[in-house]
Amino acid sequence: MGRRRVDTERIRGIRNALQQSQMSALVCALPKNVLLLSGYWPVVGTSLVVAGREKIILIVPEDERELAAGGWADEIVTFEPGSLNEIRSAGRALSQPLNKALQTLHLRAGSVVMRLAKNLSLFPTWPYISIRERLPD
Numbered sequence: 092m093g094r095r096r097v098d099t100e101r102i103r104g105i106r107n108a109l110q111q112s113q114m115s116a117l118v119c120a121l122p123k124n125v126l127l128l129s130g131y132w133p134v135v136g137t138s139l140v141v142a143g144r145e146k147i148i149l150i151v152p153e154d155e156r157e158l159a160a161g162g163w164a165d166e167i168v169t170f171e172p173g174s175l176n177e178i179r180s181a182g183r184a185l186s187q188p189l190n191k192a193l194q195t196l197h198l199r200a201g202s203v204v205m206r207l208a209k210n211l212s213l214f215p216t217w218p219y220i221s222i223r224e225r226l227p228d
Contacts, residue, residue, distance in 0.1 A: 093198060096130070096161075096163070097130075098116075098130060100164065101127070102147070103109060105117075105142050105145055105147070106127060107147075109142070109143070109144050109146060110190065113114040114184045115143065115196070115198055116141055116142060116143040116144070116191075116193075116196055117138055117141075117142045117197060117225075118139060118140070118141050118142075119139065119140050119142070120138070120139050120220070122136050122138070123177070125138050125139070125140045125149070126149060126173070128140045128142045129142075129147055129149045129159075129163065129164045130162030130163040130164070131159045131161065131162030133150075133151065133155065134155050134158065135152060135155070135172075137152060137172060137181045137184075137185070138151045138152070139185060139188075139189060139192075140164065141189070141192040141193065141196065142164065143196040143198075144168065145196075146165045146195070146196060147163070147165050147166075147194070148164060148165065148166045148167075148168060149162060149164035149166070149167050149194040150167075150169075150170065150185060150188045150189060150192060151167060151168075151169055151170075152171070153170065153173050154169060154171065155173055156169050156207065159168040159222070166192075166195065168188045168191055168192055169188070170175070170185060170187070170188045171182050172184045177211045181188045185202060190195065
């Protein structure tokens, strides 16, 4: 695999935007937003990125780990979306790695402010459900 290209200007802009908006982190699930925040375009579309003020964490299916390493996320957390023995929703599969990412950024349920787009139909609902139901206490 080639050398990882880091977009330092974009990372600086993300961190500045979080600081100015007084947000601790931004969680995105749309592939184009995952790309903008991490430099990685999800293959299947079940990836999340958690961009904090000091660290960007990418959450991807285990079989996308090598491809995700080509982005500029500081950390990659993987999950198993399912197996031959178990079928589970993306929200359920993502809940533990999302909690791990939030804990890494020292975020707790009481400190996370959810800001939703006015038109939720533009966004997949499973990440929001996962975040709302599974934030660490």
